[in-house]
Amino acid sequence: MRQLLSGNAAAAWGFRLSRVQCYPYYPITPSTACSEQVSHWVGNGEMDAVVINVESEHTAASAVISAAKDVRAGTATSSKGLLYMVEVLENGGGASLPFTIFVGNRATGAPINIWGDNSDAYAVRDSGLIQIFATNAQEALDNIIQAYKISEDLSVRQPVLANLKGFTGTHTYEGVETPTPEEVDAFLPPYIPLEPLFSQDHPVTYGAMLSGFYYRRHKRNQTAALTNALAVTEKVGQEFGERFGRTYGTFEWVGDSNAEVVIALLGESAGAAEAALDHLRGRDGISSLAVLKVRLFNPFPAKAIATALYKAGTKAVVVLDEGLPHGDVFPPLAGRIASSLQLHLGSHMPRVASVIGGLGGSEIRPDHFQTLFNLGANIAAGRPYRREPYWLDIEEDPILLTDEKKVDPKLWKQYGEIWKAQSIQHQYHVPFPSTNYEVRLYGRAGQGAITSAVFFTGAGIEHGLQVLTKPTFGSERRGAVVHADTLLQTSGGRKTRSFGGKQDLVGIYDDTILTSPAHAPARDVKPGGVLLVNTNRYSPERIREMLNLSDSSISIYVVPGSQIAHELRLGGFINMVMLGAMHRVCPHLDLDAALPYYQKNVPQPKEANLEAIRRGYQETTDHLIEQAVPVVVDERAEAYFRWRPEDETLEDEILRSLEVARGS
Amino acid sequence: MSDAENGKQAADTRLLPSCNQHEEFVVTGRMVTVRPKNGHPSAVSTSSEESVSSAGKLPGRNKKLMGFPVTRTGRAPEKRTDLLAAPEVLTLEELAKRAIDGLDYNGVMDQLADLGPEGRVLLFFREGKLARAEVFEDPRICKDLQRGAVIHNLEQIPVDVSGWRVHEFYIDSKGCLGEVCTRCLRVCPEDAIHLKGDGASSYCEIDPTACKGCFICWVECSRKAADCIQVDGKTFDSELRSHHFGE
Numbered sequence: 067m068r069q070l071l072s073g074n075a076a077a078a079w080g081f082r083l084s085r086v087q088c089y090p091y092y093p094i095t096p097s098t099a100c101s102e103q104v105s106h107w108v109g110n111g112e113m114d115a116v117v118i119n120v121e122s123e124h125t126a127a128s129a130v131i132s133a134a135k136d137v138r139a140g141t142a143t144s145s146k147g148l149l150y151m152v153e154v155l156e157n158g159g160g161a162s163l164p165f166t167i168f169v170g171n172r173a174t175g176a177p178i179n180i181w182g183d184n185s186d187a188y189a190v191r192d193s194g195l196i197q198i199f200a201t202n203a204q205e206a207l208d209n210i211i212q213a214y215k216i217s218e219d220l221s222v223r224q225p226v227l228a229n230l231k232g233f234t235g236t237h238t239y240e241g242v243e244t245p246t247p248e249e250v251d252a253f254l255p256p257y258i259p260l261e262p263l264f265s266q267d268h269p270v271t272y273g274a275m276l277s278g279f280y281y282r283r284h285k286r287n288q289t290a291a292l293t294n295a296l297a298v299t300e301k302v303g304q305e306f307g308e309r310f311g312r313t314y315g316t317f318e319w320v321g322d323s324n325a326e327v328v329i330a331l332l333g334e335s336a337g338a339a340e341a342a343l344d345h346l347r348g349r350d351g352i353s354s355l356a357v358l359k360v361r362l363f364n365p366f367p368a369k370a371i372a373t374a375l376y377k378a379g380t381k382a383v384v385v386l387d388e389g390l391p392h393g394d395v396f397p398p399l400a401g402r403i404a405s406s407l408q409l410h411l412g413s414h415m416p417r418v419a420s421v422i423g424g425l426g427g428s429e430i431r432p433d434h435f436q437t438l439f440n441l442g443a444n445i446a447a448g449r450p451y452r453r454e455p456y457w458l459d460i461e462e463d464p465i466l467l468t469d470e471k472k473v474d475p476k477l478w479k480q481y482g483e484i485w486k487a488q489s490i491q492h493q494y495h496v497p498f499p500s501t502n503y504e505v506r507l508y509g510r511a512g513q514g515a516i517t518s519a520v521f522f523t524g525a526g527i528e529h530g531l532q533v534l535t536k537p538t539f540g541s542e543r544r545g546a547v548v549h550a551d552t553l554l555q556t557s558g559g560r561k562t563r564s565f566g567g568k569q570d571l572v573g574i575y576d577d578t579i580l581t582s583p584a585h586a587p588a589r590d591v592k593p594g595g596v597l598l599v600n601t602n603r604y605s606p607e608r609i610r611e612m613l614n615l616s617d618s619s620i621s622i623y624v625v626p627g628s629q630i631a632h633e634l635r636l637g638g639f640i641n642m643v644m645l646g647a648m649h650r651v652c653p654h655l656d657l658d659a660a661l662p663y664y665q666k667n668v669p670q671p672k673e674a675n676l677e678a679i680r681r682g683y684q685e686t687t688d689h690l691i692e693q694a695v696p697v698v699v700d701e702r703a704e705a706y707f708r709w710r711p712e713d714e715t716l717e718d719e720i721l722r723s724l725e726v727a728r729g730s
Numbered sequence: 731m732s733d734a735e736n737g738k739q740a741a742d743t744r745l746l747p748s749c750n751q752h753e754e755f756v757v758t759g760r761m762v763t764v765r766p767k768n769g770h771p772s773a774v775s776t777s778s779e780e781s782v783s784s785a786g787k788l789p790g791r792n793k794k795l796m797g798f799p800v801t802r803t804g805r806a807p808e809k810r811t812d813l814l815a816a817p818e819v820l821t822l823e824e825l826a827k828r829a830i831d832g833l834d835y836n837g838v839m840d841q842l843a844d845l846g847p848e849g850r851v852l853l854f855f856r857e858g859k860l861a862r863a864e865v866f867e868d869p870r871i872c873k874d875l876q877r878g879a880v881i882h883n884l885e886q887i888p889v890d891v892s893g894w895r896v897h898e899f900y901i902d903s904k905g906c907l908g909e910v911c912t913r914c915l916r917v918c919p920e921d922a923i924h925l926k927g928d929g930a931s932s933y934c935e936i937d938p939t940a941c942k943g944c945f946i947c948w949v950e951c952s953r954k955a956a957d958c959i960q961v962d963g964k965t966f967d968s969e970l971r972s973h974h975f976g977e
């Protein structure tokens with residue numbers, strides 16, 4: 067069954083289908099929605115599990131470890147939550163307990179940052195946990211089901227972290243194939259409590275103190291079990307593919323089998339890397355390329371990766387790490403790849419360069435990977451390169467910049483010789499085409515721009531299209547401008563999650579955003595694109611003037627969204643009106659095709675919302691809207707704006723309007 | 731958890747102790763459901779959600795109880811009926827001593843023999859009958875330790891700790907009050923003191939292999955160990971007593 071899910075919801079489905087019996091959790095952005103979903107299912111009886119609302123992640127980890135002695139257990143966390151678990155997490159591996167923690171990967175402070183990178187997963191890499199990285203919501207669901215099978219294997223019995231990048235992974239809505247419970251039951255056997263905690267016939271002691279003699283022998287066993295996870299992960303991924311049609315390994319090689327230049331990375335950024343790869347492959351003057359998507363980070367598949375690179379005859383590997391080295395020679399992934407290659411290939415090893423990027427939610431775009439392939443090609447040609455990590459989007463290295471004048475001149479003294487040897491090869495920087503249909507909806511938080519985008523995505527997926535929505539989330543409060551990006555794949559080929567950055571349709575939910583100095587909503591509209599504005603006071607011509615839009619191929623449409631919503635007694639909820647208007651201007655998804663999905667899924671009041679969609683569709687126009695009914699006046703706002711400190715008579719009026727607004 | 735246990739849990743319902751005058755909380759297995767108390771006006775309503783709203787409370791207010799989710803919709807969870815019991819893990823030698831119906835002994839023992847001493851068979855039972863047998867290689871490199879450093883309490887052999895103590899402790903049966911007292915027996919942290927004999931002839935005895943020489947019996951003795959607990963053959967040692975009691 068294909069359904070619209072966010073990364074968090076997909077992870078929750080993973081727990082549900084794995085029949086997790088105990089789920090203690092403490093909420094933390096960006097993985098909270100996963101736990102809320104599990105809790106909701108348990109609360110309404112759809113999932114047979116115990117949810118424990120604990121008072122901290124430390125307790126959540128303690129409870130998971132205790133529960134895993136008898137039942138299948140899991141939880142979700144992120145960032146500092148995971149770090150707060152570390153003190154007890156080692157007890158999971160040490161006590162040989164299989165359980166799974168879903169991690170919405172997020173940066174770790176200070177400074178505080180809620181957005182995604184791999185810092186949290188890197189910080190616990192030495193805590194004895196198996197770590198699997200997912201690149202999208204589908205993999206998050208599949209990985210959690212496989213995680214239980216891997217961790218409960220009798221030769222492993224170790225806990226698993228199932229990672230998915232925060233926000234760009236956890237909050238992106240996309241189509242996910244959800245297996246049936248029966249299919250998963252046939253794949254995943256019931257939990258086997260090897261050493262149950264409360265068995266009267268066989269009482270056991272966990273966590274006894276051991277002397278050095280026994281301690282080292284036990285740790286040898288634990289390490290052997292963790293190493294066994296390498297083969298088991300391959301076996302389980304293969305079996306999963308036979309049953310569900312999606313095969314997984316310890317890593318995935320995408321691109322030329324004889325790639326001279328390889329970019330290696332973990333997780334969700336692989337989407338942008340693959341987009342760049344598809345764009346560059348086969349062009350004149352470009353060497354053979356590949357992307358190495360590392361899925362199993364811990365235990366690290368050192369020999370398998372070294373063998374794959376050796377067989378391909380790779381000359382340069384550029385490793386992207388979304389985390390820091392913290393004083394190490396390289397950040398964790400680059401360090402592991404470099405040591406694996408040195409160990410297994412010796413003098414035959416390819417050259418390894420490390421790049422740090424994507425920190426704290428920094429965007430990783432396909433054009434970044436164009437630059438990295440350029441860097442890799444230079445290194446493969448034998449040119450000197452930096453032996454310490456490069457940094458993306460820091461004005462430090464000319465090779466990573468289009469304008470080398472931005473580099474601090476003082477740095478030329480330090481790195482000048484290397485930089486002179488490196489060259490920007492223009493064939494790697496051919497502008498990235500934006501062939502897919504992209505939508506950006508600007509709203510103010512509370513206006514439902516994200517809701518419209520998610521419904522549009524759901525309808526598209528049900529109609530068989532490849533659609534996904536990536537909302538922005540930040541520290542904005544209610545009323546601030548937010549936006550949601552929707553990608554409708556029209557280019558065919560491999561499924562992509564990568565946005566081109568140029569929009570075919572920009573929807574503006576509030577005409578005050580037109581004049582917002584911080585937002586230039588029409589800046590990135592493609593030629594021939596459409597601007598759709600909720601307004602009944604500006605004509606399309608006036609909007610064109612306001613935005614200083616010289617490109618006449620860009621069409622402007624207006625819809626009286628607020629007026630329609632008011633007439634339908636929907637208050638300020640204009641999302642359904644704008645949804646209908648989107649269908650009017652989007653050539654790829656007809657309203658008739660999408661209506662069955664909306665009829666099933668729109669929230670209450672259903673009829674009014676469906677009518678809002680219809681009216682939004684019908685009343686979208688490229689002419690000035692004739693104001694058949696007067697503009698709705700907000701008495702409270704009008705009174706407020708009229709008020710002056712010296713005018714005491716208006717105070718009563720304001721208070722009276724507030725009472726009216728509150729219904730008292 | 732076996733099927734039988736599962737079924738027993740499903741059938742086993744009880745009320746949670748609560749001071750709530752309007753609703754009661756029913757524990758069924760691992761789930762807690764809420765229902766109006768008999769006699770309360772809301773009990774006649776067909777929908778518990780309606781009853782909450784009509785009572786003027788916030789909707790969903792009582793959906794959680796001490797962290798346990800509360801079922802209101804009554805939708806049945808996805809129960810599985812094919813739960814297997816926790817498996818038995820046996821070596822070749824252990825399997826040879828057992829007679830298990832339905833097991834392909836030739837096949838399993840051949841596989842175990844191929845693996846050598848590392849071979850183990852995992853026997854899954856459902857309702858007492860063999861459901862599945864899997865042969866695997868014991869992943870432990872150091873076989874003297876259980877997985878997860880778990881200690882099997884009933885299989886532990888008492889360890890001789892006589893080398894731990896500095897002084898020798900001995901209870902003189904003539905001075906000991908026996909079953910009238912047994913104070914030392916109860917306070918011994920090592921369970922090293924045992925009652926011997928019956929009635930007036932009973933006395934306490936220290937197991938010399940289990941005694942670590944902690945002095946607790948000597949301190950706690952109701953007779954202050956006088957004529958009773960000898961340390962290094964002495965019933966009274968002023969230096970020891972001053973050390974412990976500050977005399």
